[in-house]
Amino acid sequence: MPVGGTSPLELKAISGVRIGTASAGISQTHRDDLTLFELAEQTRVAAVFTNNKFCAAPVTLAKKHLSLTTPRYLLINSGNANAGLGDAGIQAAQLCCNELAKAVGFKETQVLPFSTGVIGEPLPVEKLVGGLQTAVDTLSEKNWSKAAQAIMTTDTCEKGCSRSINLEGVEVTVTGIAKGSGMIKPDMATMLSYIATDMPISKALLEQMLKEAVDLSFNRITVDGDTSTNDAVVLMATAMADVAPLDATADPRYSLILSAIQEVCYFLAEAIVRDGEGATKLIKIQVEQAQSQHDAKEVAYTVAHSPLVKTAFFASDPNWGRILAAIGRADIERLDVENVSIYLADTCIVKNGQRYAGYTEEQGQQAMNQEEILVRICLAQGDYSATVLTCDLSYDYVKINAEYRS
Amino acid sequence: MPVGGTSPLELKAISGVRIGTASAGISQTHRDDLTLFELAEQTRVAAVFTNNKFCAAPVTLAKKHLSLTTPRYLLINSGNANAGLGDAGIQAAQLCCNELAKAVGFKETQVLPFSTGVIGEPLPVEKLVGGLQTAVDTLSEKNWSKAAQAIMTTDTCEKGCSRSINLEGVEVTVTGIAKGSGMIKPDMATMLSYIATDMPISKALLEQMLKEAVDLSFNRITVDGDTSTNDAVVLMATAMADVAPLDATADPRYSLILSAIQEVCYFLAEAIVRDGEGATKLIKIQVEQAQSQHDAKEVAYTVAHSPLVKTAFFASDPNWGRILAAIGRADIERLDVENVSIYLADTCIVKNGQRYAGYTEEQGQQAMNQEEILVRICLAQGDYSATVLTCDLSYDYVKINAEYRS
Numbered sequence: 001m002p003v004g005g006t007s008p009l010e011l012k013a014i015s016g017v018r019i020g021t022a023s024a025g026i027s028q029t030h031r032d033d034l035t036l037f038e039l040a041e042q043t044r045v046a047a048v049f050t051n052n053k054f055c056a057a058p059v060t061l062a063k064k065h066l067s068l069t070t071p072r073y074l075l076i077n078s079g080n081a082n083a084g085l086g087d088a089g090i091q092a093a094q095l096c097c098n099e100l101a102k103a104v105g106f107k108e109t110q111v112l113p114f115s116t117g118v119i120g121e122p123l124p125v126e127k128l129v130g131g132l133q134t135a136v137d138t139l140s141e142k143n144w145s146k147a148a149q150a151i152m153t154t155d156t157c158e159k160g161c162s163r164s165i166n167l168e169g170v171e172v173t174v175t176g177i178a179k180g181s182g183m184i185k186p187d188m189a190t191m192l193s194y195i196a197t198d199m200p201i202s203k204a205l206l207e208q209m210l211k212e213a214v215d216l217s218f219n220r221i222t223v224d225g226d227t228s229t230n231d232a233v234v235l236m237a238t239a240m241a242d243v244a245p246l247d248a249t250a251d252p253r254y255s256l257i258l259s260a261i262q263e264v265c266y267f268l269a270e271a272i273v274r275d276g277e278g279a280t281k282l283i284k285i286q287v288e289q290a291q292s293q294h295d296a297k298e299v300a301y302t303v304a305h306s307p308l309v310k311t312a313f314f315a316s317d318p319n320w321g322r323i324l325a326a327i328g329r330a331d332i333e334r335l336d337v338e339n340v341s342i343y344l345a346d347t348c349i350v351k352n353g354q355r356y357a358g359y360t361e362e363q364g365q366q367a368m369n370q371e372e373i374l375v376r377i378c379l380a381q382g383d384y385s386a387t388v389l390t391c392d393l394s395y396d397y398v399k400i401n402a403e404y405r406s
Numbered sequence: 407m408p409v410g411g412t413s414p415l416e417l418k419a420i421s422g423v424r425i426g427t428a429s430a431g432i433s434q435t436h437r438d439d440l441t442l443f444e445l446a447e448q449t450r451v452a453a454v455f456t457n458n459k460f461c462a463a464p465v466t467l468a469k470k471h472l473s474l475t476t477p478r479y480l481l482i483n484s485g486n487a488n489a490g491l492g493d494a495g496i497q498a499a500q501l502c503c504n505e506l507a508k509a510v511g512f513k514e515t516q517v518l519p520f521s522t523g524v525i526g527e528p529l530p531v532e533k534l535v536g537g538l539q540t541a542v543d544t545l546s547e548k549n550w551s552k553a554a555q556a557i558m559t560t561d562t563c564e565k566g567c568s569r570s571i572n573l574e575g576v577e578v579t580v581t582g583i584a585k586g587s588g589m590i591k592p593d594m595a596t597m598l599s600y601i602a603t604d605m606p607i608s609k610a611l612l613e614q615m616l617k618e619a620v621d622l623s624f625n626r627i628t629v630d631g632d633t634s635t636n637d638a639v640v641l642m643a644t645a646m647a648d649v650a651p652l653d654a655t656a657d658p659r660y661s662l663i664l665s666a667i668q669e670v671c672y673f674l675a676e677a678i679v680r681d682g683e684g685a686t687k688l689i690k691i692q693v694e695q696a697q698s699q700h701d702a703k704e705v706a707y708t709v710a711h712s713p714l715v716k717t718a719f720f721a722s723d724p725n726w727g728r729i730l731a732a733i734g735r736a737d738i739e740r741l742d743v744e745n746v747s748i749y750l751a752d753t754c755i756v757k758n759g760q761r762y763a764g765y766t767e768e769q770g771q772q773a774m775n776q777e778e779i780l781v782r783i784c785l786a787q788g789d790y791s792a793t794v795l796t797c798d799l800s801y802d803y804v805k806i807n808a809e810y811r812s
Contacts (some may be wrong), residue, residue, distance in 0.1 A: 053741040054734030054759070084730045086744075086760030119727020120761050229731050307713070307799075308807055315808035321525020324490045325635050328460030335459040338492075353460070354492030355526050393713075398801050401714055402721035 002157050002274040003282045003371055003391065011144035012162040012173045014196040016040030016238025019143035021150040024131025026124055027079030027117070032150035034128065036100075036135035037074035037194065043238045045071050046207040047112070048214055050231035057082045057089030057123075058113040059230060061097065065109045072110040074234065075100055076192065078153050078179070082115040082123040083229040092123040099129045103136055116179065116192055116230050117153055148177040151192055154400060155181050159271040163260040167253055172199045172241045174260045178268035181275045190228035191218065193268055199257050200239035202247035209258050210235040217265035221273045221389045222304050235261065273389045278396030281313050282372045288385045289378050295332040296386035299377060302330035310393035313373065318364025320349040327377060339380035344373060408563050408680040409688045409777055409797065417550035418568040418579045420602040422446030422644025425549035427556040430537025432530055433485030433523070438556035440534065442506075442541035443480035443600065449644045451477050452613040453518070454620055456637035463488045463495030463529075464519040465636060467503065471515045478516040480640065481506055482598065484559050484585070488521040488529040489635040498529040505535045509542055522585065522598055522636050523559055554583040557598055560806060561587050565677040569666040573659055578605045578647045580666045584674035586637075587681045596634035597624065599674055605663050606645035608653035615664050616641040623671035627679045627795045628710050641667065679795045684802030687719050688778045694791045695784050701738040702792035705783060708736035716799035719779065724770025726755045733783060745786035750779065 018038040027033035039045070047066055049059050065071065075096060082089045093113045101108040115123065148158035160177040180191030201209070214233055239245070246253055274282055285304045290296035303309055306326040312319040323342055328335065342350035344367035349359050367373065424444040433439035445451070453472055455465050471477065481502060488495045499519045507514040521529065554564035566583040586597030607615070620639055645651070652659055680688050691710050696702035709715055712732040718725040729748055734741065748756035750773035755765050773779065 052731060052734040053743055054730050081727070084727050084756070084760055086758070088760070119725075119731060229727075229734060307803070311804050311807035314804065317808070319525075321487070321490050321635075324460050325458060325525060328458040328635060337459055350490070352492070354490060354494075393804060395801050395804050397713070398717050398720065398799060398804060401717035402723070 002271070003279050004274055006157045009145045009148060009158060009160040010162065011148070011160045011175050011177070012164065013141040013144065014173060014175050014238060015141065015198045015240035016043055017196045017236065018139040018141055019147045020135040020138035020140070021143060021146045022131035022134035022138070024077070025127045026077050032146065033078045034131040034135050035076040035147045035150040036139065038139050039072050039236060040238050040240060041072070043070070043236055044201060044203045044206050045234060045236050046203065046210045047232060047234045048210060050228060052229050054084065054229050056115060056229045057085060057093045058115045059232065060090060061093045062112040062114065062232065065097070065112055068109045069107070070110070071112045072106050073100060073104065074112045074114065074194065076114040076151055077128055078151050079117040080115060080121055080123050081117045081119045081230050084120040085122060088122065092125050095125050096128050100132055103132055112234070114192055114230070114232055116151065116190055119229060144175055144177060147194070151177065151179040153179065153190065154277060155179050155275055157275055159268055159275065161264050161267040163263050165256050165260050167243050167256070170241055170243050172243065172257065173197060174264050176264040176268055178272060180272045181277045191231045191272060193218065193233040194236070195234065195261065195264055196236040196238065197257070197261070198238050198241040200241065200243065200245040201237040201257070202245065205247055205249070206235055206237050209261055212258065213262045213265040216262065217269040220387060221269045222301065270389060273391050276391035277400045278394040278398070279391035280394055281392040283313055283390050283392065284374045284387060285377070285390065286374060286385065286387045287377045287379065289380050289382055290384040290386070291334065291382040293384045293386065295379070296384045297388070298332050299327055299330045299379070300386045300388040302326050303375065303377065304388045304390040307393055310390070313368070313392035314394045316365070316368040318344065318349065318361065318368045320364065323375065324350060334381070336379070336381055341378040341380070343376040344368065345370070408677070409685050410680055412563045415551045415554060415564060415566040416568065417554070417566045417581050417583070418570065419547040419550065420579055420581050420644060421547065421604045421646035422449055423602045423642065424545040424547055425553045426541040426544035426546070427549060427552045428537035428540035428544070430483070431533045432483050438552065439484045440537040440541050441482040441553045441556040442545065444545050445478050445642060446644050446646060447478070449476070449642055450607060450609045450612050451640060451642050452609065452616040453638060453640045454616060456634060458635045460490060460635050462521060462635045463491060463499045464521045465638065466496060467499045468518040468520065468638065471503070471518055474515045475513070476516070477518045478512050479506060479510065480518045480520065480600065482520040482557055483534055484557050485523040486521060486527055486529050487523045487525045487636050490526040491528060494528065498531050501531050502534050506538055509538055518640070520598055520636070520638055522557065522596055525635060550581055550583060553600070557583065557585040559585065559596065560683060561585050561681055563681055565674055565681065567670045567673040569669050571662050571666050573649050573662070576647055576649050578649065578663065579603060580670050582670040582674055584678060586678045587683045597637045597678060599624065599639040600642070601640065601667065601670055602642040602644065603663070603667065604644050604647040606647065606649065606651040607643040607663070608651065611653055611655070612641055612643050615667055618664065619668045619671040622668065623675040626793060627675045628707065676795060679797050682797035683806045684800040684804070685797035686800055687798040689719055689796050689798065690780045690793060691783070691796065692780060692791065692793045693783045693785065695786050695788055696790040696792070697740065697788040699790045699792065701785070702790045703794070704738050705733055705736045705785070706792045706794040708732050709781065709783065710794045710796040713799055716796070719774070719798035720800045722771070722774040724750065724755065724767060724774045726770065729781065730756060740787070742785070742787055747784040747786070749782040750774065751776070
């Protein structure tokens, strides 16, 4: 169960995007593990991928295909990452693209492949190919929720979100889905996300909007500090909405549509942290008044990655000494220890680098008992701030990751 | 129980070092929590301290006293870190030094204070001072093991080690003790260590030897990546052995005595990891053929800190994909993915950046079932290597850190 519970997804269809799913037997459980996106002809596609140097075969291939032509299909499997397999992995991904291309009558370079699951096991190509026809046969604009389920691995719930805005009487929609729970950290993680809008947007602008949205959402979450070999976020614009094309940031509609995309990305990123492996609490680390953007992020991540801080949150223990110690070891140029203040929600626990005189353990306990906690760290050294989302470290994190694969 | 079990400490006395202990009631358990070292007059003392910017009051004071004069006493309490308390913490530490100085007839600057335990709770000065007389009354050369126990916090066993060498018919001895289990990472952690030798060594040389020994021992271990506010390692040379003073690295005895000190430091550092909070396995990450020392260390630490890698070791799961993914996200300039090989002990699991053809899960399983595991990562990019010691991440890590304080 994710922090904050679940509610059924109400995802709006995006004209120009059809989705099919199939149970190909790649995942060890009997459920859909194959997802196919079909994109209308004029769709523009932007994507960002993992920075991990051991990127998976499908990442290499998807990047290549995206640089060659405009994609018409996204082919996603869960249950196997097709990573760490060298040339054999590339060939396997290529074969899947080829088979799909044959089935739908397009070129294999118009297919972007994605995989998520166990690293280092050969991709069961035959099984995957065996599921393609079902995925094609089930293509429908209504399958966003099914896709949100089919891309899951250790996720405990599907993640999706829609936002609509009204542009001069025309409703324009953004719908996105995502998967990911462990291995989440900046520069993305075992995380896949697919976001589409019917707004007509030029490719250059689409790429810029994706970067802006990802930087403040998927790149600001962390569960365990690990980064995956397979991460990808794809933003698609089908141009099916009956409005004039968007191709300049000066267009007043730019910020409206960017906001909608950002909201969807932020919602999905937060949903991933809420579903963090074993998470019982959602923790927002907000660093304020830092000397630089780097310092603000560095302090926020050092606190967010500290296993001692994370276990204290799991135990609802207002052990602010652990937060203090994490701030103190952050790799920043200068820290004015005597300026640092720390708040748990509205409760001041550290003022001017030491325990706040008015602080009581009861206040701290009350703040820690909440399911969603804001940790505000004020450095009083400058004007920069950064916010990072994370979760606590529980028995179940160890359990899930010790048992995954078995 | 530490990895590898325990055996009773056989610690040799060091002429010129007397140790007393007392149960002052600072720790929540009824056991010795106060330790006093008394050093003979001609003793030289070198020390290294935490780099955490929120260093504890006793660290600030010990550094100051050490810069002013030659210490005659070390005063160590467990159960309270006296950290995060601002001026009040400094005053508390000063008061303790003053009271001891009065009791033994020396100046307060000749006392080095040390604390370890909970951060942010006021040091119970009265209790500590109340225990001083007992500590003084029990001073004896034979109390090394008692001291090893009295400095413990979440440690499950005391840690100590002696090495003797024969210099032209005279036996020279090095004895050291240490405490620490969680919060262990480079630049030290909630870690205290006291090492003494009867060898006459100049202060300048002693400082150099301590630095060399610490760099390859205490600075190469990691349990959870956190660094404490209170860490310190102290090296003392009493000059009581009847040999000529050592004051130059060119002296052929230099490398002999340095080796003995290094062995003691390495043994203690390894003992800390073996006793890592919740540890069930000792893991040695050895990175070879890196382009630079920085790269070798960075890769080793990225793997050693990965919660996914650490839980896989706990589960005895040969999930080499997690090791690969950790290497891939290490912050190094260049990684030739196709050159990387990974070995678990003698079992090759990854060759040239991909799963080794001759590797079987059975081999991996067998390697993972061991209590002590060597992970060898060969980058084939240069001549630098680095070794880091760590342990696995278990249910008990979470349990211990969720319950500490309560």
